[in-house]
Amino acid sequence: MVRFLAVRLSLIILTLLVVSVIIFMVTEVLPGDAAQQQLGQSATPESLAALRASMGLDRPAYVRYFDWIGSALQGDLGESLKYKKPVAEVIGPRLYNSVILLIFAFVISVPTAVITGVWAGVRRNSFGDQFVSIMSLVGISLPEFVTGILFIVIFASWLDWLPSSSILLPGTSPLTRPSILVLPTLTMTGVLFAYIMRMTRANVIDVMETDYVRTAILKGLPMRRIIFRHIIPNAMLPTISVIAVNIGWMLGGLIIVENVFAYPGIGSLLLVAIVSRDVPMLQALSLIIAMTYAVSNLFADLSYGLLNPRIRIS
Amino acid sequence: MKRKFLWLFLSCIMALTLVAWSCGGEEGEQEEEEEEESKYGGTLRVVMGSDTSTLDPAYVASSMDYAFGQACYDNLIWRSHDGTLQPMLATSWEPNEDATVWTLELREGVTFHHGKVFNADDVVFTINRLLDPDVGSVAAASLASITEVTKIDDYTVQFETDSSNAFLPEAFCIVQARIMPSDIDPDRFDNEEFGTGPFINTEYLPGERAVFERNPDYWMEDAEGNSLPYLDEVIFYYMTQPETRAEAIKDKSVDVYHELDAISVDSVEATAGVVVSEVASGTYINFAMIVTEPPFDNELVRQAVQAATDREAILEVALLGHGVVANDIPIPPTDPHSALFVDSPAYDPDHARDLLEQAGVELPLELTLHTSTIGPGMVEAAVALKESAEPAGINITIQQDPEDVYWGSVWLVEPFTVVNWNYRPPDQALSLVYLCGTAWNETYMCIPELDDLIVRARGETTLEERQATYAEVQEILIDDASRIIAVFRPVFLGLLDNVRGVSAHPNNWLYLTEAWLTD
Numbered sequence: 001m002v003r004f005l006a007v008r009l010s011l012i013i014l015t016l017l018v019v020s021v022i023i024f025m026v027t028e029v030l031p032g033d034a035a036q037q038q039l040g041q042s043a044t045p046e047s048l049a050a051l052r053a054s055m056g057l058d059r060p061a062y063v064r065y066f067d068w069i070g071s072a073l074q075g076d077l078g079e080s081l082k083y084k085k086p087v088a089e090v091i092g093p094r095l096y097n098s099v100i101l102l103i104f105a106f107v108i109s110v111p112t113a114v115i116t117g118v119w120a121g122v123r124r125n126s127f128g129d130q131f132v133s134i135m136s137l138v139g140i141s142l143p144e145f146v147t148g149i150l151f152i153v154i155f156a157s158w159l160d161w162l163p164s165s166s167i168l169l170p171g172t173s174p175l176t177r178p179s180i181l182v183l184p185t186l187t188m189t190g191v192l193f194a195y196i197m198r199m200t201r202a203n204v205i206d207v208m209e210t211d212y213v214r215t216a217i218l219k220g221l222p223m224r225r226i227i228f229r230h231i232i233p234n235a236m237l238p239t240i241s242v243i244a245v246n247i248g249w250m251l252g253g254l255i256i257v258e259n260v261f262a263y264p265g266i267g268s269l270l271l272v273a274i275v276s277r278d279v280p281m282l283q284a285l286s287l288i289i290a291m292t293y294a295v296s297n298l299f300a301d302l303s304y305g306l307l308n309p310r311i312r313i314s
Numbered sequence: 315m316k317r318k319f320l321w322l323f324l325s326c327i328m329a330l331t332l333v334a335w336s337c338g339g340e341e342g343e344q345e346e347e348e349e350e351e352s353k354y355g356g357t358l359r360v361v362m363g364s365d366t367s368t369l370d371p372a373y374v375a376s377s378m379d380y381a382f383g384q385a386c387y388d389n390l391i392w393r394s395h396d397g398t399l400q401p402m403l404a405t406s407w408e409p410n411e412d413a414t415v416w417t418l419e420l421r422e423g424v425t426f427h428h429g430k431v432f433n434a435d436d437v438v439f440t441i442n443r444l445l446d447p448d449v450g451s452v453a454a455a456s457l458a459s460i461t462e463v464t465k466i467d468d469y470t471v472q473f474e475t476d477s478s479n480a481f482l483p484e485a486f487c488i489v490q491a492r493i494m495p496s497d498i499d500p501d502r503f504d505n506e507e508f509g510t511g512p513f514i515n516t517e518y519l520p521g522e523r524a525v526f527e528r529n530p531d532y533w534m535e536d537a538e539g540n541s542l543p544y545l546d547e548v549i550f551y552y553m554t555q556p557e558t559r560a561e562a563i564k565d566k567s568v569d570v571y572h573e574l575d576a577i578s579v580d581s582v583e584a585t586a587g588v589v590v591s592e593v594a595s596g597t598y599i600n601f602a603m604i605v606t607e608p609p610f611d612n613e614l615v616r617q618a619v620q621a622a623t624d625r626e627a628i629l630e631v632a633l634l635g636h637g638v639v640a641n642d643i644p645i646p647p648t649d650p651h652s653a654l655f656v657d658s659p660a661y662d663p664d665h666a667r668d669l670l671e672q673a674g675v676e677l678p679l680e681l682t683l684h685t686s687t688i689g690p691g692m693v694e695a696a697v698a699l700k701e702s703a704e705p706a707g708i709n710i711t712i713q714q715d716p717e718d719v720y721w722g723s724v725w726l727v728e729p730f731t732v733v734n735w736n737y738r739p740p741d742q743a744l745s746l747v748y749l750c751g752t753a754w755n756e757t758y759m760c761i762p763e764l765d766d767l768i769v770r771a772r773g774e775t776t777l778e779e780r781q782a783t784y785a786e787v788q789e790i791l792i793d794d795a796s797r798i799i800a801v802f803r804p805v806f807l808g809l810l811d812n813v814r815g816v817s818a819h820p821n822n823w824l825y826l827t828e829a830w831l832t833d
Contacts, residue, residue: 032722038367038375039452040721044753050450051373082367083520084504090520152561164561167359167551167568170517170525262553262562264522271554272365272521275718 008301012294019290020072020283024065027279033057034081034277055081068280078280082272087284091266095288098254098265100174104181105188105250110243113193117200117239118232124205132197139194144253148187148260155183166263174263184261188253192246199242203235210234233307240307244300248293350814352536356831357547358813360824361559362572365552366520370503371492372444372451377573378552380489381824385526385548386427387492387509390418390437391483393739395593395819397649399483403432403493403510413478413773420469424533426495427507427514434465439496441473453490455753456742459772478773480780481741489823512543512827524550534827544815544830563588563808569831570816571808572824575690576633582808591807592636595820596646596737599632599695600799601683602756607729609681610757614673616795619681621659621666624702628800631698632691636806640799643788644735644743647802648820650777651740654785658792666706677707681730684713686720689734695800696732726756734803737821740784744768747797757796764790 035051036043052058059067068078077087120129142150156164166180174181207213208231216226254267262268266285273282364376371383390404404418424432441463444453459482462474475482485491494500495508502508507515512534513526526548534542551568553559560578563571564585574582574590583590603610603619610616625639638647641658645651659665670679685696693714700710715724725731733756738746745768746752750760764787771783791797807818815828 031719036722037718038373040375043721044452044455046447046454046753047450047452050448054450080520082365084368085520093519094522149557152557156561156565160565163567164565165553165558165567167562168523170523170549259554260558262551262555262558264519268554269521276365276367277718 008298012291012298015294016287016290019286020069021065023283023286024061024068024279027277027282028061030277032277034279037276038082057081064279068283072283077284080273080278080281082276082278082281087281090281091269091284091288094264094266094269097174097263098258098267101181101184101188101254101257101263101265102250104185105192106247108185109189109193110196113196114200114236114239116193117197118204118227118235120197121201121204121208121235122227122231124208129201133201136194136197139190140198142190144187144191144256145260147190148183148257151183151187152260164261166261168264180261180263184257184263187257187260188250191253192250195246195249196239196243200235200239203238204231207231207234236307237304240300240303244296247296248289251289251292350832352540352544352814352828352830353832354544354830355546356544357549358545358570358826358829358831359549359551359568360570360572360826361551361553361562361568363553363556363559363575364573365554366524368504369507369515369518370500371490371494372449372453372503374489375452377822377824378550380822381550381572382507382515382524382526383489383492383509384511384823385513385826386507386511386515387494388424388511389488389491390420390486390493393484393487393821395817395825397820399487403437404486407483409480409482409775413480413482413775414475416473416475416482417466418471418473420471421533422469424510425531426510427529428495428498430495430497430508432493432495432510433468434471435496436493437471438463438465440491440494443494443500444490451490453488455746456485456488457491459485477769480775481739481772484739484742487739513545513548521552523552526550532827536828543827545826548826548829560808563810566810569810569813570824573822574806574808576636576803576806577690578808579634579636579806587811589809589811591809591816591818592804593818593820594638594646594648595803595805595822596644596649596743597803597805597822598640598644598646598735598737598799599628599689599691599801599803600640600644600733600735600797601695601699602725602731602733603796603798604729605757605759605794605796609673609675609679610729610796612673612675613793613795614669615675615679617659617793618666618669618673618675618679618706619703619708620792620795620798621662621669622703622706622708623699623798623800624661625658625800626661627702628695628698632694633801633803637804638802640802641788642791642795642797642799643784644738644747644799645740645784646737649740651781651784653781655788656785656792658798661702663702663706666703666708670707678709679707680709680711682711682713682728683730683732684715684720684724684728685732686715686717686724688717688720691801691803692732692734699800726754731756740780741768741772744787748791759794759796761790761794764794 034055035048035057039047080087080090083090116132120132123129152164155162162182163180213230216230255270258265258267270285273285362378364378366378367375371387374380374383388402392400392402394400403421405421406419408417443449444451444457459475459479460473461476464472466472498508512529512532514529516527517525528543528546532542536542556575559571560582562568579590582588603616605611629637629639683696685692687693696712700712703710746754749765767783767787771780774780805818805822812832814830
């Protein structure tokens, strides 16, 4: 177990290194750099050269990369080229806001999706199953920027129940004004709920057709016991990996949802970092996202062992 | 069975959306403002769609940056909403006889937010810093005619220029020329402000918001002698999506929507309790043809594109009718210098065809026009040009480029582009774009006769002389036809109806010193 963890953790570190190299190379290939993006239409050759020098962009790419990775390994993520502030200082409060949003979306969507999935799978082809399945198909097919705007039109403009944008007053956090969390959370939940629900339902249906469930039914076990002892543990195995993969999907959804609702998190910051070619900030954000992804997959693997005694982690 | 439910669901959604839209259409009331007593206090929340990059005025590049600078710094001179020059930190400005030396008297009794007393040293420091090539401020281009800045005494400064320049005071109004203190390390200007302005920055979260509090010691007073500003606090919010910004003002989460998009004007105006302030401006959309690239190296081809441009249609499509038609010179009809201007050749596809035949071009002429969503109306303007040019035998293929590469690798590179230009006073608007070899000469044109006229106007001290010179300039520009300036765009500002003392500024600046809120 300890060995397994050590191997996995060192693999994660390797992955992060590779990610940082790839991100750096991609930003090198993109046309334009941070100085060009900042000056935009008002760039003159002189002002560009001066700004490049002040940002350190006049040095060769490999020098800039090793410079960055050198200080990053010592815990210094560098200074944002766009905002001229330490990256950690810019990302810190934003990360906190995004984590709040992610936790809400996760805590709301995963249990409800699993419960609905099991319920629909057990009552396959009933009216309720049909309804939930169609709803989830709609949820999957509508991208977040459509559902987000639709929610704004319905709940903010028309019904006037909720604010359309996540404006925070100085000294407050999303938790002190929970009403701004509702629409972003709901939008994030949509796709996640639909995927996990459909996956759970499909797995439940598979398991219900196995011999051991049929045997359990035939020998007269109560349905409740069959569901909780036989169906759910077996149906959850593939569902867990879907949940883990979906955490990555949620991080992608953050970018869209935070932009639509003007929610001050790392998703909207990531877009700024890309558009402004702010390499240090982009690196830091990509590493946070890659790490979350890797760690959630690790947790998924670990939980396999708990659910299925046949899998032993070594 | 499944399909039936899907249809039921989809129709529900459509019905909901329709109801939502139709409910949005209540008529807004625009009451005439009566004389009201200005009130102190309150917080004004402003939303805008451009992000900040620095607090250092030398490097400001976005509307958000400009608004911050306007809130916490002062210029020497400021151009007010009606175009007149207003004394700020300079109380008067006088040229010598041939306008080569300008003497500015400075305001006494002004202190910076960090406590330093404002004097001539700060002016000398600021202007020299902007002119320093190592600093690399874009302001250097506008101030380039200055050769020497001299402190005469603590409250008098003299500027020497390389040639007569009647427009020098205009150059002190630019957003980069905010007066900075001479006793602070310039490295600190990026993240902290050290201004003399009406508001003091208390929180700066780039990409999200910035908070400014009232400067209790501000020097300016209103007409009754009350100290300005009235507001206790101003908060600027950044939101990327135009839809989100429009919704934010519609549900009254913000008080001011700076740089309201033309596309949202109608829906915002239709909301009860929200008004739209509109002002004609010199911001324009143009088509640029690089004269060194075929087929645009032939003047007849450029004139054919000019004749094939339906300016009215572009106004209707790109600006939804808000704005005015432009006539190939970047000086708007609201400017007094425009008195002798004529109309550009009218839309005439048959004439365009004749010109192309004269040029020996085989019809149809295939052109690729580059555009981007980076400026409002730019893509729509391209579509309108494509439609209006088709009857003239010109087939335009529209190439839409991503916003983040447009200024860097499309504009000034591709032979045929759509461009969006901010308003600048006449001399800057001409000098920055038309002089031979200047950095923003987007069509690479070079007409020595034109350069002479532009430089001559700077030395002309009466409006009548300059009007005549600029009329000659326009004649050359219409004939050259390498830059087709099609429409002037107005500036819009969305406001809640309890906001007073804020209105759209032709330069797209946001002036909040005299803003106040009714109950």
